Amino acid sequence: MAARIKHSNLARLCGRPAFARQTNILGGVRAFSGTRVSSHATETTPTHAFSNGQNLGSISLKKNGIHLENKLRITPFADLEVKERPASESLRWDGDRLYFENADGEDRTYVSNLWLRDQCPCHECVHPETRQRQLDTFSIDPSIKPTKLNIQTKEKQTIQIEWQDGHQSEYPLKMLRKGRPTHTSVQRRGLVEQVMFDKTIADKPPIVDYKSIMEADGVAEWTRQINVYGLSFVKDCPIDPEATEKLLEKIGPIRETHYGGFYDFTSNMASKDTAYTSLALEAHTDTTYFTEPAGLQMFHMLSHTDGSGGESLLVDGFAAARQLYAQDKEAYRILSTVGIWAHASGNEDVSIQPHVCVPVLSHDPVLGHLVQVRWNNSDRAAIEAPSDMIDKWYDAARKFNAILNDPQNQYWTQLEPGMPLIFDNWRVLHGRGVFTGKRRMAGGYINRDDFISKYKLTNSSRDEVLEATVTG
Numbered sequence: 001m002a003a004r005i006k007h008s009n010l011a012r013l014c015g016r017p018a019f020a021r022q023t024n025i026l027g028g029v030r031a032f033s034g035t036r037v038s039s040h041a042t043e044t045t046p047t048h049a050f051s052n053g054q055n056l057g058s059i060s061l062k063k064n065g066i067h068l069e070n071k072l073r074i075t076p077f078a079d080l081e082v083k084e085r086p087a088s089e090s091l092r093w094d095g096d097r098l099y100f101e102n103a104d105g106e107d108r109t110y111v112s113n114l115w116l117r118d119q120c121p122c123h124e125c126v127h128p129e130t131r132q133r134q135l136d137t138f139s140i141d142p143s144i145k146p147t148k149l150n151i152q153t154k155e156k157q158t159i160q161i162e163w164q165d166g167h168q169s170e171y172p173l174k175m176l177r178k179g180r181p182t183h184t185s186v187q188r189r190g191l192v193e194q195v196m197f198d199k200t201i202a203d204k205p206p207i208v209d210y211k212s213i214m215e216a217d218g219v220a221e222w223t224r225q226i227n228v229y230g231l232s233f234v235k236d237c238p239i240d241p242e243a244t245e246k247l248l249e250k251i252g253p254i255r256e257t258h259y260g261g262f263y264d265f266t267s268n269m270a271s272k273d274t275a276y277t278s279l280a281l282e283a284h285t286d287t288t289y290f291t292e293p294a295g296l297q298m299f300h301m302l303s304h305t306d307g308s309g310g311e312s313l314l315v316d317g318f319a320a321a322r323q324l325y326a327q328d329k330e331a332y333r334i335l336s337t338v339g340i341w342a343h344a345s346g347n348e349d350v351s352i353q354p355h356v357c358v359p360v361l362s363h364d365p366v367l368g369h370l371v372q373v374r375w376n377n378s379d380r381a382a383i384e385a386p387s388d389m390i391d392k393w394y395d396a397a398r399k400f401n402a403i404l405n406d407p408q409n410q411y412w413t414q415l416e417p418g419m420p421l422i423f424d425n426w427r428v429l430h431g432r433g434v435f436t437g438k439r440r441m442a443g444g445y446i447n448r449d450d451f452i453s454k455y456k457l458t459n460s461s462r463d464e465v466l467e468a469t470v471t472g
Contacts, residue, residue, distance in 0.1 A: 065368060066333050074336055076321040076361075078191055078369035091176065096145050098176075111176070116161070117144050120169040121470075131470050141165065185367065187460065187468035190452040192227050196319035198409050201229070205413070210237040210247065219250050220458035222422075226296065227455050230316055231423035237300065239417045241442045244300045247420065248443070252450030255294055257287070258350045262444040264302075278436065283315045283404050283429040284376040287445070288342040291354040293374065293425060295448030299441060300420035307437015312421070314411040315429040317373035320403045321361055327403075331396035335360040338393045339384035342376060357384040360400070372426040375404070404429065424451075 065073035089100050098111040118137050120126075125135040141164070150160035157173045206225040212218030213234065225232040237247060241264045248254055254261045267278045287293040304310065325332045339357030344350060362372040383393055403409060412433075415421060423430065426448060456465045 066329055066336075068333070068337070072363070072365065073368040074333075074363045074370075075368055076318060076325050076332075076370040078194070079367065080186055080191055080193055093146075093149055098146075098149075113144055113146070114140060114142055116171070117163060117167075117169070119171070119175075120167070121171070122169060124167075125169075126470065131466055184468045187456070187464065189364070189367075190227065190456050192224070194230070194318065195228050196322065197229060197231075197316045197411065198319065199407065199411050201411050202413060205233055206231065207233045207235050210234050213247065213250055217458070219454065223251065223451065223455035224459055226422060226424055226451070230318070230428040231314060231421065234420045234422070235418070237418050237420050239302055241302065244298070244302075244420060244442045245444070248298050248422075248446065251296065251454050252446050255445040255447050257290075257294075257445065258344070258347065258352065262442070264440070264442045266438055266440050278310075278434060278439075280434040281313075281431040282377065283313055283410070283431040284378065285317070285374055285429055286376070286425050288358075288374045288376040288379050289344040289352045289354065291356070292448070293372070294445035295425060295451045296422055296446040297425045297430070298420055298422040298443040298446075299415060300417075300443055301415040302417055302440040302442055304435070304439045305437055307435055307439075309433050310435030310439060311412050311414050311433045313429075313431035313433070314413070314423065315404050315409055315431075316427065317375065317404075317429050318370060318427050320400065320409060321370055321373060323403050323409075324400050328396070328399055331399050332361070334389075334392055334396040335400060336363060338389065340374070341381035341384065342374070342379045343381045344379065353381065357382070360397070373429070375400075375429055377401075 065075040068074060089102050092099055092101055097113055098116070100109045100111075101107065117140055118135065120135065125133065127134050144164055146161045147164055148162040151173075152158045152160065153173075158170050159173060159176070161169045161171070163169065206229045208218055208222045208225060213222055222232055222234070234247065237243060241262075245254070245262045248262070285293060286297055299312070321332070324335070336359050339359055341353055341357045344352040358374055360374055361370060362374070363369060364371050383390055385393055413421075420443070425445070
C-alpha cells in the first residue's frame, strides 16, 4: 500500500539513516553521514588513527578499547555485529525534514536533506554503467527540502521524494535503517570474523586446489581463506613460473616495485636485500618502507637443490596484537601512536621511505579496529617521538617482539614445489631459517585494495557490493 504524505502529515516507519541527532546536551542538531553518532560538544573527529608521537596526550583505558585523546577508540577487535535501528522507532516528516523518534518521543534523529538528495541513486545522478556520481553535489541548494513523499511499504519497500528543485528520487527503505556499524560499513571494508592462528595450524592449514581456482569458482574460497585465516596454500600447482604468475593474477594485477613485478629469483644478491641471501630472516612484514605496504605476498618454491633448511616461519600479527593488548594496554597504545620510519636503501639507485611515519599498529580511523601490522626491524629507521618517549617505545616493542618469538605463536613449515603459499602482508609476519644449497623462489605482491575487491565480488553478489560501495 502506498501512503502519500504532504506537509501537514506524519509518516510512521521503522528504521534509521544518515542523519543528525537532537539532544538536550548539545542543544541543537549535528549532521553525520552514514551513521548515528552520540556526541558531546567537546569531541572532535579524528583525521588519522594515530599521531606522529609528538603529542600523545592523556588516555582512558576501557574494557572495550583504548580511548585516545582525540576520542577514537582503538582495539585489536573488529565489531561485526550489525545494529539496525529498533522497530519501535518511527520515521516521521515534520514538513521540512525526515526524522526518527523513539517510542517515548523524547529522542529525535534527523535525516540530512542535503545528504539524502546527494545520495539519489537514479541514472541521472549516478551513471548506470560506471556507477560514478554524475550529480554536481555543490550545485544542490544547501537548504533543499522535499515537497512530497510517497512511502511504498509492501512490494517495493521504498520511499519516493519530490524535491524543491523538481528532481524525483526513490530510495530503498533499508538505506534508512543504518546503525553503527551497519551492513554497509562491514561490507564496504570486506570485514569478516577472523580466525587467529598459532603453531597448531600446522595440523590443518587452509588449502585450496589449483584447478578449482583456475577452472572453477575456487577464487571465492581462496580469498575467503586469506581474509579469515590470513594465509592459504594452493595444492597441485604446476611447478612453473608462468603458471604461478597466472595463479597470482587470478586475484589481481601483480604489484610493481623497485624489485620488479613477478619475481623468480635465487639467493644471488641480485637485489641488495637479505631476502636474496641464504641467511635466516626474523618474523617481519614486507615493504614497510612504502606508504602503502603490499597487501598480499605469494611464495612458490620451484626447487631446492644441493642443500637443506630454509623452513618458512609464519606468525599471526593480529593474534600477537591481541595478546599484547591483554597483557599491557599502555604498550599497545604506544605501538599504535608513535610513528616509525622505514627505508629501502640497499640498491644504489633507490632510497625509499613512506611520505609519513606510521606506527607499528594501525587502526580504522572510524570504527577503531586493528587493520595493519608493520613490523620489520631490519628496515626500521627513526622513531618519531620526543626523547622522553623513546625508551617507552623500546619497552613496548620489546614486549611485542617477545610475543612474536613465543614458540607457541610460531608456525614453521617447509615450502614445497607445487604448493604455493599466499598470505596477508598486513596481518601475517613471515621469516625463514638458514639454508644451504640453491633455492629458486617465484611469487609477487598484490595490492590490498585489489585483494579486497576480489574477495567481495566473489563472495557476494555484485549488486550487494555496489550497494555498500556506492551509497554514502
